[in-house]
Amino acid sequence: MPGFEYRAQDRKGRPCKGVQEADSPRHARQLLREKGLLPSHVGAAKHLRVKGAVFALGTKLAPGELALLTLQLSTLIQAGLPLEESLRAVAAQSEKNRVSALLAAVRARVMEGHALATALGGFPRAFPELFRATIAAGERSGHLGHVLEQLAVYTEARQASRQRIQLALVYPMILMCASLAIVGFLLGYVVPDVVKIFVDSGQPLPPLTRGMILISDGVRSHGVIMLGVLSVLVLLGRWALVQPRLRLRWHALVLRLPLLGGVLRAMEAARFASTLAILGKSAVPLVDALEIAAAVIGNLTIRHRMHDVARSVREGGTLTQGLEQGGDIPPMMLHMIASGERAGELDRLLARAAEQQEKTLAARIALVVSLFEPVMLVLMGGVVLLIVMAILLPILSLNQLVS
Numbered sequence: 588m589p590g591f592e593y594r595a596q597d598r599k600g601r602p603c604k605g606v607q608e609a610d611s612p613r614h615a616r617q618l619l620r621e622k623g624l625l626p627s628h629v630g631a632a633k634h635l636r637v638k639g640a641v642f643a644l645g646t647k648l649a650p651g652e653l654a655l656l657t658l659q660l661s662t663l664i665q666a667g668l669p670l671e672e673s674l675r676a677v678a679a680q681s682e683k684n685r686v687s688a689l690l691a692a693v694r695a696r697v698m699e700g701h702a703l704a705t706a707l708g709g710f711p712r713a714f715p716e717l718f719r720a721t722i723a724a725g726e727r728s729g730h731l732g733h734v735l736e737q738l739a740v741y742t743e744a745r746q747a748s749r750q751r752i753q754l755a756l757v758y759p760m761i762l763m764c765a766s767l768a769i770v771g772f773l774l775g776y777v778v779p780d781v782v783k784i785f786v787d788s789g790q791p792l793p794p795l796t797r798g799m800i801l802i803s804d805g806v807r808s809h810g811v812i813m814l815g816v817l818s819v820l821v822l823l824g825r826w827a828l829v830q831p832r833l834r835l836r837w838h839a840l841v842l843r844l845p846l847l848g849g850v851l852r853a854m855e856a857a858r859f860a861s862t863l864a865i866l867g868k869s870a871v872p873l874v875d876a877l878e879i880a881a882a883v884i885g886n887l888t889i890r891h892r893m894h895d896v897a898r899s900v901r902e903g904g905t906l907t908q909g910l911e912q913g914g915d916i917p918p919m920m921l922h923m924i925a926s927g928e929r930a931g932e933l934d935r936l937l938a939r940a941a942e943q944q945e946k947t948l949a950a951r952i953a954l955v956v957s958l959f960e961p962v963m964l965v966l967m968g969g970v971v972l973l974i975v976m977a978i979l980l981p982i983l984s985l986n987q988l989v990s
Contacts, residue, residue: 591615595624611698647712650749652686654742657718661735670731671697689713702726717862720879724869734869741865748857748945755952759959766967771806773974778803792981799977831887838887846955853948855889856916860924861941867934874901889915906933920944 591612594604603624609615612629619626648656656677663673671694678690689710696706704723707714718738725734778799792800806813827833842848862883866876874897881893896909907925910916916924920940927936 591629593619593624593626593630594628595619595626597625598623648686648689648714650742650746652683653713653718654739654746656681656686656690657735657742658739661732661739664735665732670703703731715883717866717879717883720871720875721866721869724866724871727870737865737868741861744861745858748948751949752952755956759956759963762960762963762967766963766970769967770970770974773971774799774803774806778974778977779807793977795973796977796981799974835887835891838889842886842888846958850948850951850955851886852889852915853917853944853951855884855886856920857941857944857948859884859893859916860920860937860944864934864937864941867937873906873933877906889913917944917947 591609592604593615594602597603609618615629616626619629659677659680660673663676664670668676674690674694674697678687678694681687681690693703693706693710696709697703702723704719704726707719707722721734721738722731725731828837841851859880862880863876866879867873871879877893877897877900881890881897884890884893892913892915896906896913899909899912900906905928907921907928910921910924920943923936923940923943924933927933930936
């Protein structure tokens with residue numbers, strides 16, 4: 588709840604001042620009169636307002652948090668509660684202070700007379716452009732509660748899809764880290780102690796064993812330096828990806844990679860179709876919806892081509908023609924979109940196309956993960972085999988000398 592600075596007189600005519608929490612200046616005056624004070628000035632408390640605004644401005648909501656508060660707000664609005672009362676109830680319901688402070692800041696802007704979409708626009712880190720544009724369309728159409736419900740379903744679906752991908756990658760990542768740890772342990776501690784016996788014997792060592800000794804010595808002597816160089820390379824890579832030109836080249840290169848490029852293309856296509864569907868259902872104009880859906884795409888190469896699609900539609904072309912020229916949408920999705928345009932049911936068929944693409948994407952991710960696991964096992968087995976052979980070859984040489 589916002590605070591208001593006041594100057595007033597008490598019942599004995601003595602001047603006093605302070606800060607009163609209230610929904611509005613009028614409400615603050617009413618509360619002061621109930622306390623027996625006669626206010627002469629009531630204004631927004633600047634230090635409290637700035638502190639709360641700065642705190643809320645840096646808040647970023649997780650997809651699950653955004654879906655939850657959207658669903659709660661939709662339920663309250665559809666039940667007939669005014670918007671400001673709904674915002675207050677959702678803020679009070681939240682168990683996290685940062686979410687409560689964010690909603691209180693949004694409610695304060697609504698109480699000042701701003702529309703909900705405009706109030707949310709002051710906090711772009713918490714409420715993305717897609718979210719704000721959809722709510723703005725819902726406010727214009729007078730069906731804000733229904734639009735909020737659709738947004739909640741959309742956000743939950745996006746979060747569920749992201750979690751499925753993350754869970755699919757957990758086991759391969761654990762396997763890769765375990766493989767690196769085991770190989771590092773063998774090279775750093777096991778190989779030197781075992782091979783030392785053959786080095787002291789003075790017998791010539793096989794080339795594989797000498798190479799393994801060099802690698803082992805390098806790991807033990809310069810392991811910290813290697814980690815430092817690797818960290819610097821990672822930082823340089825992150826810096827390079829921040830540069831627009833280098834990032835664009837990297838995104839174009841990733842799309843040409845086997846398997847991974849197809850998965851990323853399918854992922855972006857599903858995201859584009861589902862975003863365009865929710866915007867269309869919310870009565871957002873098609874050209875504006877295309878611009879917003881393009882901004883949601885993560886790959887810069889595909890994003891630029893989708894902006895070209897929006898420009899083509901703005902100039903009078905059809906959506907299907909623009910997407911065919913881009914070449915990023917699978918043929919099945921293109922046929923469904925073309926059917927939707929001809930039948931006047933683009934939103935419904937876009938949603939079905941997005942659902943179908945999500946299923947295809949899940950199958951591709953499962954295929955990539957299923958291939959990654961045996962490849963990692965084979966590579967790890969090959970490295971361990973080389974280490975074992977480096978140890979066994981000197982033993983076989985000694986046995987031959989003895990015999």
